[in-house]
Amino acid sequence: MATQPIETRMSAGLIEEMLLVIFLVLLGGVFAGLTLGLMGLDETNLHVLSQTGTETEKKNAKKVMSLLSKGRHWVLVTLLLSNVVVNETLPIILHDAIGGGWQAVAISTALIVIFGEVIPQSICVRYGLAIGAKTANMVLIFMYLMYPVAYPTAMLLDYFLGQSHGTVYKKAGLKTLVSLHQAVNPTDADALTLDEVTIISAVLDLRSKAVSTIMTPIDDVFTLSTEDILNEDVVDKILSHGYSRIPVHVPDDPVNFVGMLIAKHLITYDPEDAQPVKDLQLSTLPETGPDTSCLDILNFFQEGKSHMVLVSTNPGAQNGAIGVITLEDVIEELIGEEIVDETDVYVDVHNKIRVIRRQTGVRRGSSRLTRMLTLHHRNSQLNTKAPTIDKSTTAKVAVDSSTKAYGATTIDDRQDSPNETQPLLHQHSHPTSN
Structure with a gap:
């Protein structure tokens, strides 16, 4: 058998080394890109995409979540360790290929920076979910290959740094996040409108808002005494005010309430009977403190026991009444806007802003x-x-x-x-x- 010329053997070895260099550069680029792409994916956002994204996004998100569920730090250490091994091996291969020291370092540095760092990371930042899903199986193989070193290191990171559970926003951050999703173009049906942003923000503030900040002061409340006679003048007065519930107090003590009169109970009442208020059916008027949250009052209203509550500095006592709060007051805070019905006289009772109906x-x-x-x-x-x-x-x-x-x-x-x-x-x- 004839011996191959030395030039042919050298040329074949050089081609193999160059192919190996290209492979290492690409592999290092994959590890570098996945390090930024996978670690930049927020777990909370992945959960959202797995439920509300397109079919492709749902599939990719579930694959990536399955990979990261084995341990984010394990994935991170595996990618970094693999990238370091590739980057350290590349100058050695180039040294044998081109036969020089500093030239191998310079060329390997240029290849790593351009093709192993900048370009892959730029691509993975933009398409991290899709690339991460397609390379999930490959990363899992390297995780088990690097297990003896990567897993113990990941356990130490979990111990000292804690496990990551995704970004969770507090109320202030969530309100800002919601406002950022407000539609810039009114024709965008998927974006949030101004009313939706207002309602969501108001709901987030409901628990921290006390009833004393939205109640109607007792001086502005239309009330009746138990001794008031329901003649035509009083019934007309009730009708003109348009309230569906009227607090009732004892005579000569306007802050000692004994119940409330439901206006609809007067539908069958004949004003010519001229009965005192105490002879009519009075409903219980619950009381609460001024520091009760609006969310707690809303939960109470949902029980159906009453849609009006007396706000008192001394609940249960015969004095201390400072105002009343109704279901409508809480709903107004819930939607962040005033509700004006057909019988309202004021838009804002506190500032005495009257309703002007232009018809x-x-x-x-x-x-x-x-x-x-x-x-x-x-x-x-x-x-x-x-x-x-x-x-x-x-x-x-x-x-x-x-x-x-x-x-x-x-x-x-x-x-x-x-x-x-x-x-x-x-x-x-x-x-x-x-």
């Missing part, structure tokens, strides 16, 4: 309907036949979704102008049925 758009139609209903009522009293209302003239009031259904101003004596051109309520007629 000029339905004034003419509503007044016609009112006249027809009044005529119907009068004819019914005279036992005459009621007039028939044509369906084509029946009015329906629709709220403009782009505006509020009420307006508020600090000018209490403001009147609706007949020349308003942008009413908040619009009138629509029922289409005539065929």
Whole structure:
């Protein structure tokens, strides 16, 4: 058998060494990229992606979570140790390939920095989840290969540093995080709207907010005495205030409450009977301290026992009442906005901001309907036949979704102008049925 020329043997050895150098550079790049890519994945974010991501993201997140669940420090030590072994081996191979000392160090340094660190880490930072999922099995093999050294080192890190459980935000951080997800473009259906951000922030503050900060002061509460006579004037007064629950106190002691009157109990009551309040059915008025959290009061309201609570500095005693809090007050704090119903006089009782309802758009139609209903009522009293209302003239009031259904101003004596051109309520007629 003929002997190969020495040039051929040297050329074949050089090619093998160069291929080995390329392999080591790529392998070192994989280890360096995975070190940054896998360790940069937050466990909390992985849980979120595994539940709400796309099908590909769910699959990748579960693979990476399965790998990291064996020990983040074990994975970290394995990747770092493997990268060090590769980077230390590379100059030795280059020394044999090119036959020089400092040249091997310079070339290996350039290859490691460019192709083994910068480029792989840049890619893995952007696509860390996908790359980590595809190389999970390979990393697991190296974890068991490096087990004698990597696992004990990881155990020491767990002992001194503790295990990582992902990022968990406190309330202040969570509120900031939510606000950062507010939609910049109103057409983005997946982003949070301003109302959603406001509601979430208000919910997070509910437990730390005391009832004394949102209650209605006792001086602003409409109350009745047990000796008040429910004649027409008092019933009209109750109706004009529009409250569904009225605290009742003992005579000559406006801070000693014995219960509350439910306004709907007066539906069947005849004011001509002129009975005192004490003769009517009174409901229990629970009491609580001023430091009770709004969340605790909300939980109490959910039990259905009462939707009004008396706030007192001395609960259970005959004095100390400083205000009342209702379910509506808590809901307003829950959504971060004021709720104004059809009977409210004030938007803000504390600052005496009155409700201004601008309904000029339905004034003419509503007044016609009112006249027809009044005529119907009068004819019914005279036992005459009621007039028939044509369906084509029946009015329906629709709220403009782009505006509020009420307006508020600090000018209490403001009147609706007949020349308003942008009413908040619009009138629509029922289409005539065929």
